[in-house]
Amino acid sequence: MADFSSGRPFYNCRNCQNPIALRSDLLSKDFLGKSGPAYLFSHAMNIIVGQKEDRKLITGLYTIADIYCCNCGEVLGWKYLRSYDVRHKNKEGKFIIERARISKEY
Template sequence: MAESGGSPFFSCRSCHNPLALRDDLISKKFLAKSGPAYMFSHAMNVIVGQKEDRKLITGVFSVADIYCSNCGEVLGWKYIRAYEQTQMYKQGKFIIERAKISKQYQ
């Protein structure tokens, strides 16, 4: 995408609802159901669902699915609790599937 001089952000691919700022992107090295996913320190305009324990690639976590607050699309999940010391850095972070978002500029 061409740089337009504005601050980049990520939005819902379905309805273009802003979800996260580029400055909040921590990592592009995660995997989700549909493939590549990004980790963000913060997310906006999302609804956090019921928490549940889930076995993921790096262990068992308490997570909650996150949904677009505008169209209801399932976007990924929020790490609520990590049970292993080496995974504690994920607590409170958001994983958003790459296939569910697009990059835009303000």
């Protein structure tokens, strides 16, 4: 569990304010989710990982699992479990969280 008293910025579930990710785990703001802009994170917390499924995304075929806020059940994005393209193997184990689903806290 992260220490939120340290003053480090983090991202909350927009629906219930549950902490979801640390700013220091943000890798890129250059992604798209179902609802628009999305961020790539190396780690996420206080989430539930759903059923894995193969999904065709903009950059190819992946095995992914939707991720949900563990407090309110809001769909936040997905976790990359497997890339079928060697050029995108770096995404495996990382999280896409949609910008519309989170808010930044300091």
